[in-house]
Amino acid sequence: MPAWFIRMAGCNLKCSFCDTDFSEKMKRSEESILQHISSSLCKNVIITGGEPSLQNLKPLLKLLKYHGYYVAIETNGTKSLLRYRVEGLLDWVTVSPKQLPIEVNCMIDEIKVIWPSVILEKPAIFTYLEQTLAKYYYIQPCDNKNIRLNINEAVKIVKTHPKWRLSLQMQKVLKIR
Numbered sequence: 001m002p003a004w005f006i007r008m009a010g011c012n013l014k015c016s017f018c019d020t021d022f023s024e025k026m027k028r029s030e031e032s033i034l035q036h037i038s039s040s041l042c043k044n045v046i047i048t049g050g051e052p053s054l055q056n057l058k059p060l061l062k063l064l065k066y067h068g069y070y071v072a073i074e075t076n077g078t079k080s081l082l083r084y085r086v087e088g089l090l091d092w093v094t095v096s097p098k099q100l101p102i103e104v105n106c107m108i109d110e111i112k113v114i115w116p117s118v119i120l121e122k123p124a125i126f127t128y129l130e131q132t133l134a135k136y137y138y139i140q141p142c143d144n145k146n147i148r149l150n151i152n153e154a155v156k157i158v159k160t161h162p163k164w165r166l167s168l169q170m171q172k173v174l175k176i177r
């Protein structure tokens with residue numbers, strides 16, 4: 001699905017495999033973001049980070065929803081998103097946990113575990129996470145120098161945990177920026 005990615009600066013975790021460039025920061029108003037993305041017909045927005053829940057997202061979310069955008073968020077799950085979900089400002093919530101417990105306090109559409117994770121090291125974590133209600137459960141091999149090993153391990157986990165599906169970062173596979 002084509003989507004605009006709005007990447008928020010800052011994170012409360014320091015994961016070694018993070019693909020966010022924290023050196024480049026710019027401040028943009030909600031209106032300038034809307035002006036930029038409205039240059040195309042794509043009406044899907046994914047807010048990601050860093051950790052987007054560290055920001056006051058309400059003005060941006062309200063503006064996007066007012067203009068008819070489908071709004072998804074990707075979060076590490078350490079902060080509550082309940083107020084945004086209750087107000088109908090989020091259509092989809094993806095939690096990619098890097099520590100437990102998950103603290104979003106609202107309905108989760110998908111849980112996406114990057115594998116291997118520095119914090120979530122044991123395959124038993126998948127059984128634990130299945131107790132967190134979500135529509136979908138994904139394991140995504142970490143895109144690093146061990147990508148082949150990571151894929152093989154992820155496939156083994158999927159075979160032993162039937163709720164889980166394999167996911168890939170297609171933008172990296174297809175070299176889309």
